[in-house]
Amino acid sequence: NAGVTQTPKFQVLKTGQSMTLQCAQDMNHEYMSWYRQDPGMGLRLIHYSVGAGITDQGEVPNGYNVSRSTTEDFPLRLLSAAPSQTSVYFCASSYSPTHSTDTQYFGPGTRLTVL
Amino acid sequence: AQTVTQSQPEMSVQEAETVTLSCTYDTSESDYYLFWYKQPPSRQMILVIRQEAYKQQNATENRFSVNFQKAAKSFSLKISDSQLGDAAMYFCAYRSIGSQGNLIFGKGTKLSVKP
Numbered sequence: 001n002a003g004v005t006q007t008p009k010f011q012v013l014k015t016g017q018s019m020t021l022q023c024a025q026d027m028n029h030e031y032m033s034w035y036r037q038d039p040g041m042g043l044r045l046i047h048y049s050v051g052a053g054i055t056d057q058g059e060v061p062n063g064y065n066v067s068r069s070t071t072e073d074f075p076l077r078l079l080s081a082a083p084s085q086t087s088v089y090f091c092a093s094s095y096s097p098t099h100s101t102d103t104q105y106f107g108p109g110t111r112l113t114v115l
Numbered sequence: 116a117q118t119v120t121q122s123q124p125e126m127s128v129q130e131a132e133t134v135t136l137s138c139t140y141d142t143s144e145s146d147y148y149l150f151w152y153k154q155p156p157s158r159q160m161i162l163v164i165r166q167e168a169y170k171q172q173n174a175t176e177n178r179f180s181v182n183f184q185k186a187a188k189s190f191s192l193k194i195s196d197s198q199l200g201d202a203a204m205y206f207c208a209y210r211s212i213g214s215q216g217n218l219i220f221g222k223g224t225k226l227s228v229k230p
Contacts, residue, residue: 031216040124042206042220043160050215058217090160097216104216106160 002026006091006107013081013114021076021110023091029105031097032074036060036087037109043090049074050097081114088112117142119209121221128197129229135182136192136224138207146212149183149190154204154223163205166190194226202228 007022025032033048035058045058049068063085065077074093078085091107118141128134140149151163166174166183173181178198182191194201207221 033217035218035220040222042119042222043218044220045217048215048217056215088158092160092218094216097210098212102216103162103165104218109158 004091004093004105004107006089006110008110009108011110011112013078013112015082015114017081018077018079019081021078021089021091021112023074023076023107024072025091025093025105026072027093027095027105028071029093029095030071031095031104032068032091032093033058033104034064034066034074034076035090035092037090038087046076046089078112081112083114086112086114117144117147117209117211117219119207119219119221121207121224123224124222125225125227127227127229128194128201130197130199132197133193133195134197134226136194136205136207136226138190138192138221140188140190140207140209142188142209142211144211148210148212149181150208150210150218151179151181151190151192152206152208152220153201154206155200155202160206164192197228199228199230202226 004025034046035043047066049055089110092104094104147168149166153161164176178195204223208218
């Protein structure tokens with residue numbers, strides 16, 4: 001049981017390049033989400049999914065795309081990277097987020113720098 | 116929209132002493148969940164403690180306890196017998212009952228522990 005895994009751990013991009021941040025979980029969780037963490041800003045929700053084929057926007061979705069073709073995977077795509085997307089990205093998952101005892105599990109994060 | 120405020124960007128505590136981290140939130144909802152997450156230098160987000168708003172009893176987890184004041188919309192974290200390993204960023208987070216799991220985070224408090 002690997003929990004929530006993210007790849008890569010670090011990435012440097014040039015402005016305008018595209019890339020996909022990978023997130024996978026092996027806990028059969030229905031809910032998955034992406035957050036970004038900027039200095040002094042806490043974590044902010046980018047996109048989330050409540051099951052395969054279902055995605056929705058969070059607080060800061062501009063510049064990012066997501067899809068959920070399987071329960072296990074929830075990739076985050078940057079189509080044309082901008083310096084404002086320099087951040088640490090976290091993926092999280094949980095089994096039943098509306099239940100009071102549900103726990104969200106976070107991945108180790110990806111540090112992305114856009115030059 | 117709900118907001119979470121952590122008014123202490125940095126705090127310091129002597130090893131073995133007690134420290135309290137503050138968190139206030141704004142919501143019009145009557146039922147919700149509150150959380151404290153710890154983020155050590157490794158970047159991993161670790162759930163410290165949770166509180167259901169409908170429960171009057173304050174949650175406790177070993178050396179960690181909360182002071183939940185629903186009317187004042189306050190949710191402080193008390194760490195007793197502080198240890199060097201407690202040094203980390205601490206984030207307060209809010210989750211609506213119907214939010215499908217999405218967390219709203221405060222900006223965090225950096226806790227230092229002096230030996």
